[in-house]
Amino acid sequence: MKVGIIGATGYGGLELIRLLHNHPEIENIDLFTSSDEGNNFSNKYTHLLNIHDEPLLKIEHAKLAHYDVIFTSTPSGISRELLPSLIGKGPKLIDLSGDFRLKDPAQYEHWYKKTPAPTQALEKSVYGLTEWNRKAIEHATIIANPGCYPTAVLLSLLPLIKENLIDATQLIIDAKSGISGAGNKPTQMTHFSETNENTAIYKLHQHQHIPEIEQAIETFTNQSTLITFTTHLVPMTRGILTTSYAHVNEGITEKHLTNALQDTYANQPFVRIIEQTDKFGTNQVYGSNFCDIHVKVDPRTNRATIVSVIDNLVKGAAGQAIQNMNVQCNLDQTTGLSLVPLFI
Numbered sequence: 314m315k316v317g318i319i320g321a322t323g324y325g326g327l328e329l330i331r332l333l334h335n336h337p338e339i340e341n342i343d344l345f346t347s348s349d350e351g352n353n354f355s356n357k358y359t360h361l362l363n364i365h366d367e368p369l370l371k372i373e374h375a376k377l378a379h380y381d382v383i384f385t386s387t388p389s390g391i392s393r394e395l396l397p398s399l400i401g402k403g404p405k406l407i408d409l410s411g412d413f414r415l416k417d418p419a420q421y422e423h424w425y426k427k428t429p430a431p432t433q434a435l436e437k438s439v440y441g442l443t444e445w446n447r448k449a450i451e452h453a454t455i456i457a458n459p460g461c462y463p464t465a466v467l468l469s470l471l472p473l474i475k476e477n478l479i480d481a482t483q484l485i486i487d488a489k490s491g492i493s494g495a496g497n498k499p500t501q502m503t504h505f506s507e508t509n510e511n512t513a514i515y516k517l518h519q520h521q522h523i524p525e526i527e528q529a530i531e532t533f534t535n536q537s538t539l540i541t542f543t544t545h546l547v548p549m550t551r552g553i554l555t556t557s558y559a560h561v562n563e564g565i566t567e568k569h570l571t572n573a574l575q576d577t578y579a580n581q582p583f584v585r586i587i588e589q590t591d592k593f594g595t596n597q598v599y600g601s602n603f604c605d606i607h608v609k610v611d612p613r614t615n616r617a618t619i620v621s622v623i624d625n626l627v628k629g630a631a632g633q634a635i636q637n638m639n640v641q642c643n644l645d646q647t648t649g650l651s652l653v654p655l656f657i
């Protein structure tokens with residue numbers, strides 16, 4: 314297959330390149346840039362010397378239709394202009410940004426503070442939470458790859474909400490991310506001297522993943538809810554850990570919760586339910602496409618604490634995007650993604 318990556322020079326793009334170079338069905342990878350045309354990629358990123366030495370290409374719309382798959386790994390507001398005219402023209406389109414995730418354009422405008430994608434394109438886009446939307450993904454021409462935080466949150470909560478095991482009306486979700494989640498463009502927030510030895514809360518009550526999580530809960534469980542979702546930046550490069558707190562419904566025990574998670578993901582190779590553990594952290598999934606989940610009920614409060622970890626650049630971005638490509642292209646979903654975590 315021939316793939317094109319727009320936004321290849323960014324962190325999500327780099328991870329797509331790393332994983333696609335190990336994918337047995339990929340014959341050709343072309344990299345597109347809006348700012349560095351003609352530069353040899355391995356001049357810019359030495360770790361890819363003798364692996365990807367080809368020059369970066371200018372984004373020319375007419376040429377994009379010739380690819381089997383186009384990935385857009387660009388800041389929000391770019392793919393909504395680039396992709397709509399390519400829908401149904403040949404390539405399978407997989408967007409890693411937030412442009413096609415929210416079905417209601419007014420919600421996008423409110424949370425992203427940008428002009429939304431055309432309504433017709435939003436109607437065609439399929440939310441790419443692979444484990445929950447496989448049938449639709451198989452036939453999709455455009456996929457909205459989920460946000461990194463929503464991936465970790467939804468995989469851990471959806472089975473429990475769907476089975477009515479927890480009270481979905483009072484969800485409190487605390488999330489922590491490594492700094493690569495903010496992309497490769499340095500800002501005051503990501504400056505080394507302000508992130509090192511520091512843990513900070515950010516986008517309080519304003520995070521763009523709040524409506525995405527609420528929308529997916531409604532879509533996949535038929536329950537509408539308003540969540541409390543709080544994000545933190547922690548001094549590490551990769552990884553997301555989410556901790557959710559929920560009241561357990563009458564008569565429900567920890568075993569019911571664990572069983573629901575195990576049953577839901579019994580045939581899903583990338584979701585692991587960790588039953589007994591004293592130690593649960595982001596390094597157990599580092600560099601891999603796994604999402605690990607652990608749940609424990611506090612009998613004093615009758616509240617469940619549900620924890621999940623992913624690598625934001627793999628299951629939270631490029632890995633899940635390739636998992637979706639595999640499903641769209643009728644390949645085994647694990648093709649090219651059997652990655653052992655880099656624990657230490």
Ligand SMILES: NC(=O)C1=CN([C@@H]2O[C@H](COP(=O)(O)OP(=O)(O)OC[C@H]3O[C@@H](n4cnc5c(N)ncnc54)[C@H](OP(=O)(O)O)[C@@H]3O)[C@@H](O)[C@H]2O)C=CC1
Nearest residue numbers: 320322323324325346347348386387410461494496497630
């Ligand atoms: N980082 C993460 O963990 C995750 C990121 N995402 C989302 O994925 C997308 C990419 O994220 P990430 O890789 O971190 O971001 P980066 O900022 O690292 O990279 C984005 C890339 O987009 C390209 N770009 C910028 N402006 C334009 C433009 N006008 N037209 C075309 N390309 C442009 C740039 O490359 P060039 O200048 O060469 O064109 C840049 O390298 C974002 O929407 C992000 O929110 C989703 C999940 C996780």
Ligand SMILES: CC(=O)N[C@@H](CCC(=O)OP(=O)(O)O)C(=O)O
Nearest residue numbers: 389410411460461490491494495
């Ligand atoms: C650490 C950090 O800054 N993370 C980013 C995640 C970016 C992302 O995935 O956002 P969209 O895909 O919705 O654009 C954030 O919290 O905004």
